[in-house]
Amino acid sequence: MTEQNTHTYDASDIQVLEGLEPVRLRPGMYIGGTDEKAWHHLPVEILDNSIDEAVAGFAKNISVNLIDAKTIEITDDGRGIPVDEHPKFPGKSALEIILTTLHSGGKFNNNVYKTSGGLHGVGSSVVNALSAEMIVVISRDGYEWTQTFSRGRPTSAMTRGAPTKKHGTKIRFTLDDEIFGASAVFKPVKIYRMARAKSFLSRGVRIDWNCNPELLTEDMNIPAQTTFYYPNGVADFLDEKTRDKPRIMPKIFNGTVDFPDDSGRVEWALTFLTDENGAASDDGFFASYCNTIATIDGGTHENGFKAAITKGIKAYGDKVGNKSAASIISDDVFDSVAAIVSVFYKTPQFLGQTKEKLSNPEIARYTENALRDPWDIFLASDPKTANAILEFVINLANARIKTKQVKEIARKTPTKRIRMPAKLADCSKHGVDGTELFIVEGESAGGTAKQARDRATQAIMPLRGKVLNVVSNSDERFSANKELNELIDIIGAGTAKDWDESKLRYEKIIVMTDADVDGSHIASLLMAFFYQVMPQLIYGGHLYLSCPPLYKLTCGTESVYVDSDEELEKLKETKYKNKKIEISRFKGLGEMMPNQLKETTMSPKTRRLIRVDLPPRTDDGAEDTEKTRTIVSELMGKKPEFRFKFITEHAQFVKDLFV
Numbered sequence: 271m272t273e274q275n276t277h278t279y280d281a282s283d284i285q286v287l288e289g290l291e292p293v294r295l296r297p298g299m300y301i302g303g304t305d306e307k308a309w310h311h312l313p314v315e316i317l318d319n320s321i322d323e324a325v326a327g328f329a330k331n332i333s334v335n336l337i338d339a340k341t342i343e344i345t346d347d348g349r350g351i352p353v354d355e356h357p358k359f360p361g362k363s364a365l366e367i368i369l370t371t372l373h374s375g376g377k378f379n380n381n382v383y384k385t386s387g388g389l390h391g392v393g394s395s396v397v398n399a400l401s402a403e404m405i406v407v408i409s410r411d412g413y414e415w416t417q418t419f420s421r422g423r424p425t426s427a428m429t430r431g432a433p434t435k436k437h438g439t440k441i442r443f444t445l446d447d448e449i450f451g452a453s454a455v456f457k458p459v460k461i462y463r464m465a466r467a468k469s470f471l472s473r474g475v476r477i478d479w480n481c482n483p484e485l486l487t488e489d490m491n492i493p494a495q496t497t498f499y500y501p502n503g504v505a506d507f508l509d510e511k512t513r514d515k516p517r518i519m520p521k522i523f524n525g526t527v528d529f530p531d532d533s534g535r536v537e538w539a540l541t542f543l544t545d546e547n548g549a550a551s552d553d554g555f556f557a558s559y560c561n562t563i564a565t566i567d568g569g570t571h572e573n574g575f576k577a578a579i580t581k582g583i584k585a586y587g588d589k590v591g592n593k594s595a596a597s598i599i600s601d602d603v604f605d606s607v608a609a610i611v612s613v614f615y616k617t618p619q620f621l622g623q624t625k626e627k628l629s630n631p632e633i634a635r636y637t638e639n640a641l642r643d644p645w646d647i648f649l650a651s652d653p654k655t656a657n658a659i660l661e662f663v664i665n666l667a668n669a670r671i672k673t674k675q676v677k678e679i680a681r682k683t684p685t686k687r688i689r690m691p692a693k694l695a696d697c698s699k700h701g702v703d704g705t706e707l708f709i710v711e712g713e714s715a716g717g718t719a720k721q722a723r724d725r726a727t728q729a730i731m732p733l734r735g736k737v738l739n740v741v742s743n744s745d746e747r748f749s750a751n752k753e754l755n756e757l758i759d760i761i762g763a764g765t766a767k768d769w770d771e772s773k774l775r776y777e778k779i780i781v782m783t784d785a786d787v788d789g790s791h792i793a794s795l796l797m798a799f800f801y802q803v804m805p806q807l808i809y810g811g812h813l814y815l816s817c818p819p820l821y822k823l824t825c826g827t828e829s830v831y832v833d834s835d836e837e838l839e840k841l842k843e844t845k846y847k848n849k850k851i852e853i854s855r856f857k858g859l860g861e862m863m864p865n866q867l868k869e870t871t872m873s874p875k876t877r878r879l880i881r882v883d884l885p886p887r888t889d890d891g892a893e894d895t896e897k898t899r900t901i902v903s904e905l906m907g908k909k910p911e912f913r914f915k916f917i918t919e920h921a922q923f924v925k926d927l928f929v
Contacts (some may be wrong), residue, residue, distance in 0.1 A: 290399035290422030292372060297449055298852060300396045304824055309450050312400065314563075315393035316344045316441050321468050321562050323348030324475040325614065325861045329438065333478040334465045339455035339485060340402075343442040350437050351442065353428065363415060363428050365408060367397045370424065394425050394441075398422050399449075401443040409436040421446060448850065451826020458485050458759065471612050472561040473503030473537075504610040506537040512608050515553055518542040520659050523648050527640035529633075534615035536640050538575065542609050542659060548664060550606035554599060559612040559739060560620075560628045567621070569628030574637030575611040577598045581638075582645040587660050594664045602667040613637065693755045694729040695720045697776075707731060707760065707776040708872070709814075711783040711792050714860030719782065721864035733761060734768050737795050754799060763805070769806045780879065782816040783873065784858040785833070797882055801917030813882040820870045822853040831870050 291299050297804035299461020301308045313334070323329035329348035338341050356772045359367055372395055398404050398423035408415040414431035417424060443455050458481050469477040477498045486494060498507040505524035512522075517554045524539040543551035559574045559891035565571070580600045613633060621627040626916045649656040690696060693716070697705050707729045710716045715730025723730055758765060762775035781796050793815055800807050807813050819831035821838050826847050842851070856862055859871070869876050 272798050290372065290395060293372070293396050293399035294422065294449065295853075297400060298854075298897075299826075301400070303829075304852065305827060306454075306457075309400075309445055309454050310456065310464075311459060312397045312443070312445075313342050313344065313456070314464060316443070317465070317468055318562065319394060320344060320346035320348065320439070320477070323439075324472050325562070330474070330478050332468075333480065333792070334461065335480040335483060336456060336458055336461055337442070340445040340889065341442065342461065344441065345438060345440040347436070347438040350404070350439050351407045353408055353415045363417075365415070365428060369394055369404070369406065369417075369419060370420060370422060371395060384561075385810075386548050396443075397443055399416055400446055402446040402448075404441065406442075407431075407440040409434050409440075410437050414624050421448075422574050425643040432714060434591070437764060447826075449826075451828070453827050459492055461489050466498050467488060467564065468562055470500040470504055471505035471559055474501055475499075489740075504537055504539040504612055504662060507539065508608060508854065509608055512541055512543060512553075515551065515608075516544045516546060516548075518662055519655055523645065523859075525641075525644050527635045527644070529615070529640070533617075533636075534613060536571070536575075536614075536637050537612045538641065539610050542662060543608050544662070545607050547694045553607050554606045555605075556604060556607065556609045556611075558610070558628075560618050561614055562612070565626060565628050568636040569621075570630055571613045571628050571633075571637050572609055574634035574639075575609075575641060576604060577634070578638045578641035578645055579603055582642065583648060583660060583663055585646070586649045586656055587664070590657070590660070592664070594668070595660065598663055598670065599733065602663050602670060605666050606662075609890060611637070613831075615694060648916060681915055691731070693732055694756075695723070696725075696726050696762060697729040699726045702774060702777050705729070705776045705778055706778040708782045709733060709757070709796060710859065711789060712858070712860060714783070715784070718860055718862060718864055718867050719872065722868035722874075728872065731757070733792070736794065736900050737799065737908060739795055739798065751905035754803075757799075758803065761804070763807070765805070766805060769804060771806065771810060773805075774810075774812070777812065778814055778879075779812050780814045780816055782859065783820070784856070785818045785820050785856070789858075800882075802885075803817035808882050808884050811881060815880040815882060817878040817880060818856065818862075818867075820856060822854040822856070822866070824854075825849050 284494040294437045299305055299306070301311050317334065319331060320332045323346055324332065329346045331347045333345045334342070335345070351368060351894050354364060356362055356364045356367045357815060384568075398419050402420060404419040406417050406419070410431055410433075414430055414434050415428055416426075416427045418429040432886055440903070445456070462479060462481070465477050465479050469475060474512070475744050479493070479496050479498065481492075483692050484818065487494065501524075502524075505522055508522055508524070519541050522541045524537075526535055528535045543554050545551045556572070558575075559570070575592065577600070580598065580603045583599050583603060584595050587598070613628075615630065615633060617630070619629045622630050649659070655735065693713075695716075699705055703728050706727060708719055708723070708731070710719050710730055710732045713734070719730045719732075733753060738754060763770050763773045765879055779794050779800075783792045797813070797815075800813055817833065821832040821835050821920050822845070823830050823832055823838065823841060826866075830841070832841065838853070856866075859867060864869075
């Protein structure tokens with residue numbers, strides 16, 4: 271008789287998290303995790319609030335002071351956070367509400383900030399929640415006002431201090447070891463570069479940098495004190511970065527244009543770099559920002575910028591009668607540029623809480639329209655420079671086309687020109703050595719794998735789901751199966767009857783499926799397919815299984831990937847016993863971020879693979895032993911009694927049948 275759980279599920283079981291408790295319980299939901307990237311995001315949130323004051327025209331001077339390895343202080347001369355009593359919370363100041371309540375602040379009101387980079391009422395309170403200590407000093411209304419906090423809660427009432435004619439906000443906070451671990455420290459170089467970037471993105475704003483000299487080492491190559499000031503914004507910074515490098519354009523193409531309906535604006539700077547011989551330079555870069563936040567994964571503002579520049583060059587080529595300009599694509603144009611595009615927008619939409627990709631579709635159109643006329647005028651007003659740019663980009667386009675043709679010829683078999691399936695994302699390397707074909711379960715996982723791969727050596731072929739069981743189905747059904755026949759063509763070396771190892775298109779064939787029962791089933795069906803149709807692939811040591819993890823376990827600054835429930839429980843009872851940990855379960859490969867899939871499953875430096883082997887061939891030259899053929903036939907055949915017999919006989923050797 272099964273024992274029943276008699277606990278009654280009622281209102282007492284519903285947990286209500288108050289104040290900033292959700293942030294401390296699940297920090298990853300607000301800052302993306304608890305690793306080094308996450309804690310370096312905290313000063314960005316505070317600085318963004320000061321920058322918003324500057325962009326709105328209320329502040330001109332900001333200071334960033336790295337006091338010690340865990341403590342940073344940011345000051346501005348803006349209006350200062352309001353300190354009067356909040357109308358909806360009697361007895362509490364607006365300052366306390368802003369720093370202890372999620373989704374509170376002035377960022378929701380366009381009359382206060384037309385554009386903003388802060389997390390819209392989340393940033394300051396999240397930083398407070400994740401700080402061991404926070405001290406806030408406000409200068410406004412003729413006095414200094416001070417309040418202290420710890421881990422999101424006030425540790426003192428707000429007090430009025432000495433009279434002052436100054437105005438502004440000073441926030442000092444210290445990283446919380448309970449959240450980030452004792453080893454969490456700020457890296458001076460990262461904070462320095464962050465402060466510099468915010469300065470050139472906010473033209474005319476001075477940012478003073480101060481760092482405790484004891485935190486600096488000679489190899490960091492940064493000063494303990496300096497002032498960042500770029501009166502011409504991104505153009506000044508791009509000039510500073512490329513001044514000593516060969517450039518096609520004598521002048522940087524830069525400007526700023528307002529968007530329609532006073533919704534925002536775009537600023538940009540661009541130049542083309544070459545090496546000493548006039549060829550494309552490896553020093554190029556393209557950086558984009560929205561409301562001074564770095565959008566490292568790009569977005570619609572990048573798309574609009576690239577479209578305007580590419581179309582402008584092609585249009586100029588058509589105007590001067592150069593037919594080769596028709597072959598130019600965006601990759602040719604941006605192969606050797608140094609460019610910055612920065613947009614300010616009232617209602618930005620981002621993918622992800624930490625704002626790494628801008629998604630407003632209208633911004634692509636606004637940005638393209640804003641640049642179109644200035645870029646056309648720039649090219650038309652300086653034909654010598656315009657012709658040099660056109661020739662430079664056409665040379666890059668011709669090189670791309672020629673390289674593609676050579677690679678396509680090299681990757682086709684000499685006897686048959688095969689048209690590869692559209693869903694195959696092939697690798698670009700010439701030759702077989704070091705190349706890998708990942709056979710991936712599902713379109714979603716295939717999309718993630720395409721982002722995570724090394725394009726030079728790793729090809730991706732997504733499957734629609736469970737493939738045909740070639741052992742239990744007829745040859746006619748196999749012959750009619752499009753997906754399996756596409757795999758034969760992609761691999762290129764034929765089947766068992768006409769196998770030619772010299773025509774193999776990849777060194778490794780890697781089956782990459784989810785770490786669950788369905789994934790194991792698909793992997794088994796594929797192994798059966800390769801065994802039946804091209805066993806030489808296995809004998810040659812070319813077939814592998816990937817080993818994706820089930821969990822990610824995070825404790826402070828340390829993160830580990832875990833392969834099984836058994837391993838997870840063991841770690842919880844040993845290494846991480848009585849420690850605060852976060853556990854994330856991967857439901858499938860498609861649920862992983864591309865960098866996670868790369869780190870755990872695809873990068874040769876960090877992944878684990880299982881090579882599929884067969885017993886050695888017999889002396890008489892048979893493909894394999896009779897025993898192997900029998901096992902495959904029984905386990906993958908139509909009669910379930912053979913599988914049941916195998917499982918019952920071998921269960922004693924298996925601790926956990928399911929992954």
